[in-house]
Amino acid sequence: MLKEFSYKQFGKVEFSKLTLQEKSLSSIEDHIKILFIPKKATIQVDFQEFKLDMDTLLFINPKVVLKPCETVAGQLIHFNRDFYCIQIHDQEVACDGILYNNVFEIPFIALNESQSKDVQKIIHDIQTEMEDEDASTEEMLRTLLKFLILKSIRIWKKQHQLADIxxxxxxxxxxxxxxxxxxxxxxxxxxxxxxxxxxxxxxxxxxxxxxxxxxxxxxxxxxxxxxxxxxxxxxxxxxxxxxxxxxxxxxxxxxxxxxxxxxxxxxxxxxxxx
Structure with a gap:
């Protein structure tokens, strides 16, 4: 599913080995992405294979090479820079924030049960909003996207013991x-x-x-x-x-x-x- 607002693009697709055998990611390779991966999935990121024991979020800039080896029911949110612009957002939640420009590690965020429910609720709200046609849809999607990034940064900081002000x-x-x-x-x-x-x-x-x-x-x-x-x-x-x-x-x-x-x-x- 893809929404277009002038030059701004925002979409969501199911991410699984079966789905992507039928549809390539090449059409959105220049998009910024957020991927929700259910536990027990296997995924290849930049030529490295990972088996995930917990529900996980992954933040992906356009250069990353991605392949769902053994992944079922993953959810991929994607958008271009026109939709979510670096210049008009706080540094921490921008497209060049720590979750996207992370040279220290592949930015996986493992989610406990409560965190996973919260994330899946936001993704569900995004899906519902995309199915509606309303004058406020674009701004609502942008708000939900920012909310997801903010929540993820909080989790990332806690996991890296950097949450203190x-x-x-x-x-x-x-x-x-x-x-x-x-x-x-x-x-x-x-x-x-x-x-x-x-x-x-x-x-x-x-x-x-x-x-x-x-x-x-x-x-x-x-x-x-x-x-x-x-x-x-x-x-x-x-x-x-x-x-x-x-x-x-x-x-x-x-x-x-x-x-x-x-x-x-x-x-x-x-x-x-x-």
Missing amino acids: SQDADVQFLRNFSKLVEQHYKTHHRVADYAELLFVTPKNLSKKIGLISKSSPNEIIKDRIILESKRLLVHTTMTVKEIAYSLNYEDDAYFNRFFTKHTGLSPVSFRSQF
Whole structure:
């Protein structure tokens, strides 16, 4: 089901292996997405397979490669940036908020029984609103979407022990680091580059990142470069040399060694496998 308001698009589809065999996600690949996945599902996200023991929410930006391996009755909400615009929303609930620009982890939010009921109620209200034709439908859908994102951020903060008001500055710092990595990973490969952009020392940057991640800033930056390499290998016809150059590696032999060290496969072997 898809609603269009001028250039603004908002939709909801069932997300399951069977459904997506019949209908591709390619038509909405440039949309921002929120996915509700029932427990005991298996899903592949950016070439990694996950088995989920609990009902789960996943926040997906347009670049993420998604596949429902063994998923039944999932619910996928999708919208374009015109519908939910970064500029007119608070930083925390924007499309570039911590749930979407999260370089620390794949942003799964496991839901307990009560949280899952609350989330499913919002999704049901979205479905009901989409079935109505009313002058206020667009704004109601946007309100429900923001409500879902806000509720999810609260859960995420509690799960990462960052829910205290005094820690808001830490959350904002983590968001800024994540956003900077997304913006600059192709050209900025050193921790010192990001420390300078954030006006902190590399040591202080590592300490702050340790609040949320077991990985070091250097590992996070390198992981983001590797992820982009995988996406380009699988979804484009670019040569390995062209991919290396696009990621600011002038020596493609060095890039080959770098990729192989981090993945256990050469770029050519990875492309063949996927």
